[in-house]
Amino acid sequence: MYSYPTVRLHIGGEWREAADRATAPVLNPATEEAIGTVPLATAADLDDALEAARRGFGTWRATPVATRTEILHRAADLITERAPEIGRVMTLEGGKPLKEAIGEARRTADTLRWHIEDARRAYGRTIPSAPGTILSVRREPIGPVAAFVPWNFPVGGPNRKISSALSAGCSMVLKASEETPATAAALVACYADAGLPAGVLNLVFGDPAAVSARLIASPVTRLVAFTGSVPVGKLLAATAGQVMKPALMELGGHAPVIVCADADPVQAAQRAARAKFFNAGQVCTSPSRFLVHSSLHDDFAAAFVKATEEIVVGDGLDPATTMGPLANERRLAAAERLTADAVRRGATVRTGGLRPDRAGYFFAPTVLTDVPQDAQIMSEEPFAPLAPIVPFDDLDDALAVANSLPFGLAAYGFTESAATAEKLSAELEAGILSINHCGGSVHEAPSGGVKESGYGREGGPEALDSYLVTKRVAHQLS
Numbered sequence: 464m465y466s467y468p469t470v471r472l473h474i475g476g477e478w479r480e481a482a483d484r485a486t487a488p489v490l491n492p493a494t495e496e497a498i499g500t501v502p503l504a505t506a507a508d509l510d511d512a513l514e515a516a517r518r519g520f521g522t523w524r525a526t527p528v529a530t531r532t533e534i535l536h537r538a539a540d541l542i543t544e545r546a547p548e549i550g551r552v553m554t555l556e557g558g559k560p561l562k563e564a565i566g567e568a569r570r571t572a573d574t575l576r577w578h579i580e581d582a583r584r585a586y587g588r589t590i591p592s593a594p595g596t597i598l599s600v601r602r603e604p605i606g607p608v609a610a611f612v613p614w615n616f617p618v619g620g621p622n623r624k625i626s627s628a629l630s631a632g633c634s635m636v637l638k639a640s641e642e643t644p645a646t647a648a649a650l651v652a653c654y655a656d657a658g659l660p661a662g663v664l665n666l667v668f669g670d671p672a673a674v675s676a677r678l679i680a681s682p683v684t685r686l687v688a689f690t691g692s693v694p695v696g697k698l699l700a701a702t703a704g705q706v707m708k709p710a711l712m713e714l715g716g717h718a719p720v721i722v723c724a725d726a727d728p729v730q731a732a733q734r735a736a737r738a739k740f741f742n743a744g745q746v747c748t749s750p751s752r753f754l755v756h757s758s759l760h761d762d763f764a765a766a767f768v769k770a771t772e773e774i775v776v777g778d779g780l781d782p783a784t785t786m787g788p789l790a791n792e793r794r795l796a797a798a799e800r801l802t803a804d805a806v807r808r809g810a811t812v813r814t815g816g817l818r819p820d821r822a823g824y825f826f827a828p829t830v831l832t833d834v835p836q837d838a839q840i841m842s843e844e845p846f847a848p849l850a851p852i853v854p855f856d857d858l859d860d861a862l863a864v865a866n867s868l869p870f871g872l873a874a875y876g877f878t879e880s881a882a883t884a885e886k887l888s889a890e891l892e893a894g895i896l897s898i899n900h901c902g903g904s905v906h907e908a909p910s911g912g913v914k915e916s917g918y919g920r921e922g923g924p925e926a927l928d929s930y931l932v933t934k935r936v937a938h939q940l941s
Contacts, residue, residue, distance in 0.1 A: 465551050465780070467498040470644045472508060472668065473651050475515035476661025479508070487641050487668075492558035492788040493778040493823045499556075501644040504667040509674060512636045512665040513683040516607040519662025520634040524604050526660070528583060535579045535629060537657035542572040542622075545653060549618055553646045554779040557617055558787040558824070559742050561779055567619045571650070574619070574906040575626040578926065582630035585927055597938040602931045604632030605709075606685030609678035611671075611699070613691045614790055615745045617643035618650045623921045624688045624711075625654070625664060631930035636665045636684070638674050642791060671695075679703055686711065686929060690747075693870070693915050711929040712917035713910070716872025717844045719752045719865035720901075721887065723858060726877035728759040731899075732766035735875070736850070738901030740774055740786050740828050744848040745794060748873035748910075750901055751845055754861045757854040764832055764852050768813045771828045771850070776819065789824040789847060798826040798847035805831050805838040805851065815848070842868060858883070866892045871913035875901050894920075 470489070472479040481502035488497040504512070523531070542549070550565030557564070585602045592598035608628045612620045621637055628635050639647035651666045667674060679687055679702045687703045687710040689696055696714040703710045722731050739750050755763045779787035789795045795818065802816050815829030826848060834841060834851040841851060855861040865874060874893035878884050884898045894912040895904075904910040909920035919929045 465555060467555055468552065468645050468648070470499060470501045470648055470668075472502055472504055473648065473655065473664070473666040474508060474512045475518075475665065476655065484508075489556055489642065489644060490791075491555055492790050493780075495822050495824065499645065501641050501668050503641075504669040504674065506677065508667060509669075509677045512667055513607070513678065513681050515662035515665050516634040516636050517662075517683045519660060519665075520604070520607050522660045523629070523634055523663045524632045531629075531632070532579055532583065534658050535575060535626075538654045538659065539572045539575040539579070541653040541657055542575065542650070543569060545649065546572070549646060549649045551780075552649055553617055553643065554787070556645055557614060557643045558790055559779050560784045560787050561782070563742065564779065567616060571619050571622045574622060577906040578626040578630040581924055582927060584924075585631065585931060592937070595940045597940070599936045599938070601934045601936060603934055605930055605932050606633060607683050608633050608635045608686045608688055608930070609675075609684040610635055610637045610688040611675060611691065612637070612639055612647075614640035614642040615742060615747075617646035620690055621647055621650060623926075624690075625650075627921065627926045628688070628930050629654075629659075629663065631927050633686075633930050634663045636667060636678055638667050638669070638671070638678065641668050644668055675699055676702065679708065680706060682706075684708065688929065689713070691715075696917060697915075709929065711919035711921070713747070713919070713921060714872070714912060714915065714917040715747050715844050715846075716870045716893075716912060716916045717752060717842070717868055718748055718750050718873040718875060718893070719754055719891070720750045720875040721858070721861050721865060721877070721891075722753070722755040722759060722763055723876065723878040723880070723883055724756040724758055725879045725883070726756075726759065727879075728755070728763040729766040731877040732763045733770050734901050736767050736770035738903075739850050740771070740848050741903075743786055743789050743826075745790060745846050746903075748895060748903065749846070750850075750875055752841060752865070753850060753852040754855050754864060755852055757856050760852070760854040764813065764830070767850065767852065768830050771814050771830050774828050776825055776827065778823070786828060786848065789826055792824060794847055795824040795826055797845065798829075798849060801840045801843065801845055801847070801849060802829060802831070805834055805840050808835050808838045810834040810838060810851070836864070844870070858886070862890050866890075869915040872916035873897070
């Protein structure tokens, strides 16, 4: 049995115990049992974190780039070294299979390394100007960042923001999820133990509304970076707008998968199913609406069901498990509600559709066919292991359905035609499009949404844009 670590706040380079602070229980989603507690930051803690970030920014931006690079590379090495330990904690409090959790930690280190080196190429420029004048453009760190991250990728999610911000020269107050706090703390410890100056990276937990309001309203923070749901993102963006503070918003989606008439239905089903049930479908880019040409529908559905029934559902610490529980009771309730609504409206459950008779927030991976467009699952992001399959006859009709929602994060297409692939690329309204595969995000390329799925980008050279400001300097010589 793995032990669960004591969770603490990290403010100004010091770890703060729960002491007399209010706490919240941390549950193991595979058992529904409390495994620990998380301390909730007080208003004084938040003010201390803001002041620490203010001081830390002054220190960090003045630190030579070579020194910053050395410290951050040490942090990446520590993340790699501690990946098995971080993964075990992530599985205990988040539920995902241990192999996936360790893999997430290792990819996190690679992401950090990529951003460290990319930030060294945040070049300015000198512009030819009038005689006696030097006209230049500089890119400088924006300042302390207020970052908010969810529970579904408790080390990869925070680190996408941390790695970009710190590589750019910013400091941060990170508000991580109360449901996966020890994973976030383990990540922050890697930075602290690498020699990061006090105050550059601060970690807090607490009531989301109270914490976000205080951090965003503070004149100390210069950027709001958020990953989460569309409704909460809209609220935080509006709050930031009240103080003219820029925001980076990576919000939810409802990713369509279009399987065209010339695609290989079995191959498409196998690849799509693998992506659909990764992390039990709790991924903002998870394929979630399967639009399949009617000539391929039956073969695709049969292959998808076969792949689904090969999934082993269980405790993430069991090596045989390939899909763990949902992370919390809210996601389980949503899975049950969306399935029941679809069936009530005429959908057929091809496999799954039920909660197993065992403790834990488990829900069987589910495939639905005969799903009408007015079923809730066709317009509401499930964030659960549910796969509705719908036939279409005309590609333009499928594109219309795919683009009909106000979301536009990820989309997928399967076709053997270069012309059709180009049509999908041009007409699908999404910030991320994958053709003939369902690959996840990569650190060397940007990820982000359009429409209500947010703005700004994480990954690729574009990731630094939100964390840098552009300054024009015109220097007239004597």
